[in-house]
Amino acid sequence: MIFKSDNLKLIVNVIIQISIIALCLIMPLTVSFGYLTFFYGVDYDYHEFLADFFMVMVILHISSVLVLSILNKKIGFYKIFFGQMENFSFSKVIYSIIFILGVLMLWKYCYLDGNLALFF
Numbered sequence: 859m860i861f862k863s864d865n866l867k868l869i870v871n872v873i874i875q876i877s878i879i880a881l882c883l884i885m886p887l888t889v890s891f892g893y894l895t896f897f898y899g900v901d902y903d904y905h906e907f908l909a910d911f912f913m914v915m916v917i918l919h920i921s922s923v924l925v926l927s928i929l930n931k932k933i934g935f936y937k938i939f940f941g942q943m944e945n946f947s948f949s950k951v952i953y954s955i956i957f958i959l960g961v962l963m964l965w966k967y968c969y970l971d972g973n974l975a976l977f978f
Contacts, residue, residue: 863929870926877919884912913965920958927951 891905928951
């Protein structure tokens with residue numbers, strides 16, 4: 859059965875690895891097309907598409923790590939932000955989700971809506 863816990867963990871691990879590879883491939887292309895757009899007038903649509911695809915891969919990666927943490931009943935990404943953790947609690951997962959959503963909302967407000975005055 860495909861929906862057993864071990865199979866789901868394997869599928870989520872594969873998604874995490876694919877998103878990491880995609881991020882490593884897309885980032886230099888995004889930067890290159892941004893450089894070409896700015897200095898040589900190449901069409902901006904290529905850079906914009908790659909930047910949006912990069913953000914989709916970041917969101918896919920973070921959500922997959924979150925799903926894997928819930929399946930393992932251990933917060934794997936918690937150590938990245940807050941250091942070692944001894945006990946698992948869903949309240950810490952909720953706080954981490956709120957933190958990630960806050961960062962995504964800030965990105966949407968500043969980048970997508972063009973309100974960069976927040977930082978200047």
